[in-house]
Amino acid sequence: GVDSIQRITPSELKRHNKKDDVWSAFNGKVYNITWYLPYHPGGEKELLRVAGRDGTKLFSSTHGWVNADYMLDECLVGFLVPEP
Ligand code: HEM
Numbered sequence: 001g002v003d004s005i006q007r008i009t010p011s012e013l014k015r016h017n018k019k020d021d022v023w024s025a026f027n028g029k030v031y032n033i034t035w036y037l038p039y040h041p042g043g044e045k046e047l048l049r050v051a052g053r054d055g056t057k058l059f060s061s062t063h064g065w066v067n068a069d070y071m072l073d074e075c076l077v078g079f080l081v082p083e084p
Pocket of ligand 1: 033043049
């Protein structure tokens with residue numbers, strides 16, 4: 001819930017780049033997308049391209065019509081912030 005929402009830097013985001021622990025950022029929000037990998041209609045491999053990094057550009061270039069914000073609401077980990 002809202003109480004546990006974190007501020008996440010790009011270097012922290014980068015730590016979650018393994019298949020069993022995948023975080024990615026879209027539009028300033030960081031999501032834990034691990035569970036979603038097998039369900040992605042575009043396949044796991046495509047999704048893993050954004051593991052541990054900001055996937056906003058790649059996401060909007062492949063399917064700007066998909067509402068990630070809505071789909072991934074339950075997977076929200078926190079907000080992407082600059083390195084201190
Ligand atoms: C298809 C969701 C990330 C590449 C789809 C579709 C959804 C979806 C709902 C079906 C769209 C449709 O049929 O209209 C998501 C979500 C993502 C994500 C929630 C983030 C967690 C990505 C990324 C890439 C990607 C980062 C590219 C690196 C694709 C491709 C398809 C697709 C190529 C088309 C598959 C096909 O129709 O053959 N995705 N996607 N997706 N996605 Fe993603």
